[in-house]
Amino acid sequence: MAHRYTSDLTWADVTPRSVYMNRRQLMAGGAALLGAGMIGGRARAQDALEPNTFEEITTYNNFYEFGTGKSDPAQNAHTLTTAPWQIVIDGLVDNPGTYSFEQVVEGMTIEERIYRFRCVEAWSMVIPWNGFELADLLQRVGVQEGARYVAFETAMRPDEMPGLRVPVLDWPYREGLRLDEAMHPLTLLATGLYGEPMPNQNGAPIRLVVPWKYGFKSIKSIVRITLTAEEPVATWNATQPSEYGFYSNVNPNVDHPRWSQSSERRIGGGLFAARQPTLMFNGYENEVASLYEGMDLSEFF
Numbered sequence: 001m002a003h004r005y006t007s008d009l010t011w012a013d014v015t016p017r018s019v020y021m022n023r024r025q026l027m028a029g030g031a032a033l034l035g036a037g038m039i040g041g042r043a044r045a046q047d048a049l050e051p052n053t054f055e056e057i058t059t060y061n062n063f064y065e066f067g068t069g070k071s072d073p074a075q076n077a078h079t080l081t082t083a084p085w086q087i088v089i090d091g092l093v094d095n096p097g098t099y100s101f102e103q104v105v106e107g108m109t110i111e112e113r114i115y116r117f118r119c120v121e122a123w124s125m126v127i128p129w130n131g132f133e134l135a136d137l138l139q140r141v142g143v144q145e146g147a148r149y150v151a152f153e154t155a156m157r158p159d160e161m162p163g164l165r166v167p168v169l170d171w172p173y174r175e176g177l178r179l180d181e182a183m184h185p186l187t188l189l190a191t192g193l194y195g196e197p198m199p200n201q202n203g204a205p206i207r208l209v210v211p212w213k214y215g216f217k218s219i220k221s222i223v224r225i226t227l228t229a230e231e232p233v234a235t236w237n238a239t240q241p242s243e244y245g246f247y248s249n250v251n252p253n254v255d256h257p258r259w260s261q262s263s264e265r266r267i268g269g270g271l272f273a274a275r276q277p278t279l280m281f282n283g284y285e286n287e288v289a290s291l292y293e294g295m296d297l298s299e300f301f
Contacts, residue, residue, distance in 0.1 A: 085100065115127060131191050133187065169235050203221050
Protein backbone atom coordinates (compact mmCIF):
# COMPACT_ATOMS: atom_id res chain seq x y z
CA MET A 1 0.00 0.00 0.00
CA ALA A 2 1.31 3.43 -0.92
CA HIS A 3 1.55 6.53 1.28
CA ARG A 4 2.41 4.64 4.47
CA TYR A 5 5.15 7.10 5.29
CA THR A 6 5.02 10.89 5.41
CA SER A 7 8.34 12.68 5.47
CA ASP A 8 8.94 15.56 7.86
CA LEU A 9 11.25 17.09 5.26
CA THR A 10 9.96 19.52 2.67
CA TRP A 11 11.28 21.16 -0.47
CA ALA A 12 12.86 23.73 1.83
CA ASP A 13 15.27 21.01 2.97
CA VAL A 14 16.16 19.67 -0.46
CA THR A 15 19.63 20.20 -1.81
CA PRO A 16 18.88 22.43 -4.84
CA ARG A 17 18.93 20.58 -8.14
CA SER A 18 21.66 22.87 -9.42
CA VAL A 19 23.80 22.02 -6.41
CA TYR A 20 22.96 18.34 -6.00
CA MET A 21 25.66 16.86 -8.20
CA ASN A 22 28.00 19.82 -8.55
CA ARG A 23 31.51 18.50 -8.58
CA ARG A 24 33.33 21.81 -8.38
CA GLN A 25 31.37 22.98 -5.35
CA LEU A 26 31.70 19.58 -3.70
CA MET A 27 35.45 19.50 -4.15
CA ALA A 28 35.60 22.97 -2.59
CA GLY A 29 34.11 21.43 0.52
CA GLY A 30 37.52 20.05 1.41
CA ALA A 31 39.82 17.17 0.49
CA ALA A 32 38.77 15.30 3.60
CA LEU A 33 35.35 14.66 2.09
CA LEU A 34 35.30 11.24 0.54
CA GLY A 35 31.82 10.16 -0.56
CA ALA A 36 28.10 10.80 -1.10
CA GLY A 37 24.98 10.95 1.05
CA MET A 38 21.99 13.00 2.75
CA ILE A 39 21.60 15.11 5.88
CA GLY A 40 19.51 15.76 8.91
CA GLY A 41 18.84 19.24 10.18
CA ARG A 42 16.12 21.74 9.50
CA ALA A 43 18.09 24.62 7.97
CA ARG A 44 16.69 25.81 4.66
CA ALA A 45 18.95 24.40 1.94
CA GLN A 46 18.51 27.40 -0.32
CA ASP A 47 19.70 29.66 2.48
CA ALA A 48 22.78 27.55 3.17
CA LEU A 49 23.89 26.54 -0.31
CA GLU A 50 24.96 28.57 -3.29
CA PRO A 51 23.29 27.25 -6.45
CA ASN A 52 25.60 25.83 -9.07
CA THR A 53 25.37 25.66 -12.86
CA PHE A 54 23.42 22.98 -14.66
CA GLU A 55 26.64 21.82 -16.33
CA GLU A 56 27.98 20.84 -12.93
CA ILE A 57 25.01 18.59 -12.18
CA THR A 58 25.33 14.81 -12.00
CA THR A 59 29.10 14.78 -11.81
CA TYR A 60 29.82 13.54 -8.27
CA ASN A 61 28.77 9.94 -7.70
CA ASN A 62 29.94 6.63 -6.30
CA PHE A 63 29.22 3.96 -8.91
CA TYR A 64 32.37 1.89 -9.29
CA GLU A 65 31.03 0.00 -12.29
CA PHE A 66 31.78 3.21 -14.19
CA GLY A 67 35.03 4.06 -12.43
CA THR A 68 36.27 4.94 -8.97
CA GLY A 69 36.56 8.68 -9.54
CA LYS A 70 33.65 10.83 -8.48
CA SER A 71 33.24 12.24 -11.99
CA ASP A 72 33.64 8.86 -13.73
CA PRO A 73 29.97 7.79 -13.54
CA ALA A 74 28.76 10.99 -15.18
CA GLN A 75 31.37 10.64 -17.89
CA ASN A 76 30.84 6.94 -18.55
CA ALA A 77 27.30 5.95 -17.53
CA HIS A 78 25.76 7.09 -20.79
CA THR A 79 26.95 3.75 -22.19
CA LEU A 80 24.48 1.84 -20.00
CA THR A 81 21.44 0.60 -21.89
CA THR A 82 18.46 0.93 -19.56
CA ALA A 83 15.67 -0.08 -21.96
CA PRO A 84 14.74 -2.82 -22.20
CA TRP A 85 15.53 -3.77 -18.60
CA GLN A 86 14.78 -7.02 -16.83
CA ILE A 87 14.81 -8.00 -13.16
CA VAL A 88 14.95 -11.59 -11.99
CA ILE A 89 12.91 -12.16 -8.83
CA ASP A 90 13.57 -15.57 -7.33
CA GLY A 91 14.21 -17.60 -4.21
CA LEU A 92 11.54 -18.00 -1.59
CA VAL A 93 8.72 -16.31 -3.50
CA ASP A 94 5.40 -17.59 -4.82
CA ASN A 95 5.80 -16.02 -8.24
CA PRO A 96 9.42 -16.21 -9.35
CA GLY A 97 10.32 -15.04 -12.80
CA THR A 98 12.06 -12.56 -15.04
CA TYR A 99 10.10 -9.33 -15.10
CA SER A 100 10.52 -6.30 -17.32
CA PHE A 101 10.96 -2.92 -15.71
CA GLU A 102 7.51 -2.02 -16.96
CA GLN A 103 5.99 -5.08 -15.29
CA VAL A 104 7.69 -4.25 -12.01
CA VAL A 105 6.36 -0.70 -11.86
CA GLU A 106 2.93 -1.48 -13.35
CA GLY A 107 0.19 -0.58 -10.90
CA MET A 108 2.62 0.89 -8.37
CA THR A 109 1.92 4.32 -6.93
CA ILE A 110 5.02 6.41 -7.60
CA GLU A 111 5.50 8.74 -4.66
CA GLU A 112 7.85 11.59 -3.96
CA ARG A 113 9.97 10.86 -0.89
CA ILE A 114 12.31 13.56 0.39
CA TYR A 115 14.99 11.68 2.31
CA ARG A 116 18.23 12.40 4.05
CA PHE A 117 21.05 10.42 2.46
CA ARG A 118 24.28 9.85 4.38
CA CYS A 119 27.42 8.44 2.80
CA VAL A 120 29.75 6.23 4.81
CA GLU A 121 32.45 8.67 3.74
CA ALA A 122 30.92 11.30 6.06
CA TRP A 123 29.10 13.70 3.79
CA SER A 124 25.43 14.13 3.13
CA MET A 125 22.56 15.59 1.11
CA VAL A 126 18.78 15.77 1.06
CA ILE A 127 17.29 14.27 -2.10
CA PRO A 128 13.71 14.07 -3.43
CA TRP A 129 13.35 10.54 -4.77
CA ASN A 130 10.46 9.20 -6.83
CA GLY A 131 9.56 5.58 -6.35
CA PHE A 132 7.47 3.01 -4.52
CA GLU A 133 7.86 0.91 -1.41
CA LEU A 134 9.80 -2.31 -1.82
CA ALA A 135 7.20 -3.98 0.41
CA ASP A 136 4.59 -3.52 -2.32
CA LEU A 137 6.67 -5.48 -4.80
CA LEU A 138 7.50 -8.21 -2.30
CA GLN A 139 3.85 -8.60 -1.40
CA ARG A 140 2.96 -8.85 -5.08
CA VAL A 141 5.41 -11.69 -5.76
CA GLY A 142 4.51 -13.43 -2.48
CA VAL A 143 7.06 -13.95 0.29
CA GLN A 144 7.25 -17.58 1.34
CA GLU A 145 7.60 -18.85 4.89
CA GLY A 146 11.25 -19.21 5.78
CA ALA A 147 12.42 -16.09 3.95
CA ARG A 148 14.47 -13.93 6.30
CA TYR A 149 16.57 -11.79 3.96
CA VAL A 150 16.35 -10.02 0.62
CA ALA A 151 19.40 -10.05 -1.65
CA PHE A 152 20.02 -7.63 -4.52
CA GLU A 153 22.39 -7.66 -7.48
CA THR A 154 23.55 -4.89 -9.81
CA ALA A 155 23.89 -5.27 -13.57
CA MET A 156 27.20 -6.67 -14.76
CA ARG A 157 27.87 -5.55 -18.33
CA PRO A 158 31.59 -5.11 -19.02
CA ASP A 159 30.91 -3.73 -22.50
CA GLU A 160 28.79 -0.94 -21.01
CA MET A 161 30.41 -0.56 -17.59
CA PRO A 162 34.13 0.16 -17.99
CA GLY A 163 34.79 -0.04 -14.25
CA LEU A 164 34.09 -3.77 -14.34
CA ARG A 165 37.33 -4.26 -16.23
CA VAL A 166 39.22 -3.41 -13.04
CA PRO A 167 39.00 -5.91 -10.14
CA VAL A 168 38.36 -3.23 -7.53
CA LEU A 169 35.52 -5.33 -6.09
CA ASP A 170 34.21 -8.83 -6.55
CA TRP A 171 31.66 -8.22 -9.32
CA PRO A 172 28.71 -8.18 -9.63
CA TYR A 173 27.90 -5.72 -6.87
CA ARG A 174 25.62 -7.32 -4.30
CA GLU A 175 23.73 -6.10 -1.25
CA GLY A 176 21.16 -7.38 1.19
CA LEU A 177 18.63 -6.47 3.85
CA ARG A 178 16.92 -8.36 6.59
CA LEU A 179 13.31 -9.02 5.58
CA ASP A 180 11.84 -6.68 8.19
CA GLU A 181 14.14 -3.91 6.93
CA ALA A 182 13.07 -4.58 3.36
CA MET A 183 9.39 -4.49 4.32
CA HIS A 184 9.70 -1.24 6.27
CA PRO A 185 7.66 1.65 4.78
CA LEU A 186 10.79 3.79 4.45
CA THR A 187 12.51 1.32 2.12
CA LEU A 188 12.05 2.53 -1.43
CA LEU A 189 12.63 1.26 -4.93
CA ALA A 190 13.44 4.54 -6.61
CA THR A 191 12.84 5.11 -10.31
CA GLY A 192 13.65 8.82 -10.45
CA LEU A 193 14.61 11.98 -8.65
CA TYR A 194 13.53 15.59 -8.95
CA GLY A 195 10.47 14.32 -10.81
CA GLU A 196 12.57 12.96 -13.69
CA PRO A 197 13.66 9.43 -14.65
CA MET A 198 16.65 8.17 -12.69
CA PRO A 199 19.92 9.34 -14.27
CA ASN A 200 22.21 6.49 -15.28
CA GLN A 201 24.92 7.54 -12.86
CA ASN A 202 22.43 7.41 -9.99
CA GLY A 203 21.31 3.87 -10.69
CA ALA A 204 18.90 3.87 -13.62
CA PRO A 205 16.38 2.58 -14.18
CA ILE A 206 15.69 1.34 -10.65
CA ARG A 207 17.65 1.39 -7.41
CA LEU A 208 17.17 0.78 -3.72
CA VAL A 209 16.98 3.63 -1.19
CA VAL A 210 17.28 2.80 2.52
CA PRO A 211 17.59 6.22 4.17
CA TRP A 212 18.69 5.13 7.65
CA LYS A 213 21.68 3.21 6.28
CA TYR A 214 24.91 4.38 4.67
CA GLY A 215 24.55 5.04 0.98
CA PHE A 216 26.39 1.98 -0.32
CA LYS A 217 23.54 -0.20 0.97
CA SER A 218 21.23 1.49 -1.53
CA ILE A 219 22.26 -0.66 -4.48
CA LYS A 220 21.92 0.75 -8.00
CA SER A 221 20.73 -0.59 -11.37
CA ILE A 222 19.12 -3.71 -9.90
CA VAL A 223 18.83 -6.85 -12.04
CA ARG A 224 18.07 -9.48 -9.38
CA ILE A 225 16.06 -9.63 -6.16
CA THR A 226 16.26 -12.89 -4.22
CA LEU A 227 14.39 -13.94 -1.09
CA THR A 228 16.54 -16.22 1.04
CA ALA A 229 16.74 -17.85 4.45
CA GLU A 230 20.45 -17.11 4.81
CA GLU A 231 22.20 -13.77 5.21
CA PRO A 232 23.27 -12.82 1.67
CA VAL A 233 26.63 -11.62 0.50
CA ALA A 234 27.05 -7.84 0.63
CA THR A 235 29.97 -6.66 -1.49
CA TRP A 236 31.60 -4.12 0.81
CA ASN A 237 30.99 -6.27 3.87
CA ALA A 238 32.63 -9.23 2.11
CA THR A 239 35.51 -7.08 0.87
CA GLN A 240 36.38 -5.48 4.21
CA PRO A 241 34.15 -6.72 7.05
CA SER A 242 36.06 -4.79 9.72
CA GLU A 243 35.14 -1.51 8.01
CA TYR A 244 31.73 -2.20 6.47
CA GLY A 245 29.22 -4.17 8.48
CA PHE A 246 26.29 -6.02 6.98
CA TYR A 247 23.80 -3.67 8.63
CA SER A 248 25.68 -0.40 8.03
CA ASN A 249 23.14 1.70 9.89
CA VAL A 250 24.10 5.35 10.23
CA ASN A 251 25.48 5.57 13.76
CA PRO A 252 27.46 8.56 15.04
CA ASN A 253 28.67 6.45 17.98
CA VAL A 254 30.43 3.83 15.86
CA ASP A 255 33.33 5.24 13.88
CA HIS A 256 34.75 3.88 10.68
CA PRO A 257 38.26 2.58 11.50
CA ARG A 258 39.76 5.38 9.44
CA TRP A 259 37.48 8.32 10.24
CA SER A 260 34.86 9.58 12.65
CA GLN A 261 31.17 9.17 11.90
CA SER A 262 30.08 11.67 14.55
CA SER A 263 29.69 14.53 12.07
CA GLU A 264 29.25 15.13 8.38
CA ARG A 265 29.71 17.76 5.72
CA ARG A 266 26.56 18.81 3.93
CA ILE A 267 27.15 18.89 0.20
CA GLY A 268 27.07 22.38 -1.24
CA GLY A 269 27.90 24.04 2.05
CA GLY A 270 31.11 25.51 0.74
CA LEU A 271 34.67 25.58 1.98
CA PHE A 272 33.98 27.19 5.35
CA ALA A 273 30.71 25.51 6.24
CA ALA A 274 30.73 23.89 9.66
CA ARG A 275 30.35 20.15 9.91
CA GLN A 276 26.99 19.05 11.27
CA PRO A 277 26.35 16.38 13.89
CA THR A 278 25.31 13.07 12.42
CA LEU A 279 21.91 11.86 13.61
CA MET A 280 21.31 8.33 14.86
CA PHE A 281 19.85 6.25 12.03
CA ASN A 282 20.31 9.38 9.91
CA GLY A 283 17.41 11.07 11.66
CA TYR A 284 14.98 8.16 11.31
CA GLU A 285 15.45 6.77 14.80
CA ASN A 286 11.78 7.07 15.74
CA GLU A 287 10.80 5.05 12.70
CA VAL A 288 13.40 2.27 12.69
CA ALA A 289 15.03 1.87 16.12
CA SER A 290 12.57 -0.87 17.05
CA LEU A 291 14.01 -3.05 14.28
CA TYR A 292 17.22 -3.37 16.29
CA GLU A 293 15.85 -3.64 19.81
CA GLY A 294 18.19 -5.72 21.96
CA MET A 295 21.02 -5.69 19.39
CA ASP A 296 24.51 -4.44 20.22
CA LEU A 297 24.93 -1.93 17.42
CA SER A 298 28.68 -1.73 17.95
CA GLU A 299 28.87 -5.47 17.20
CA PHE A 300 26.17 -5.56 14.53
CA PHE A 301 27.32 -2.40 12.79
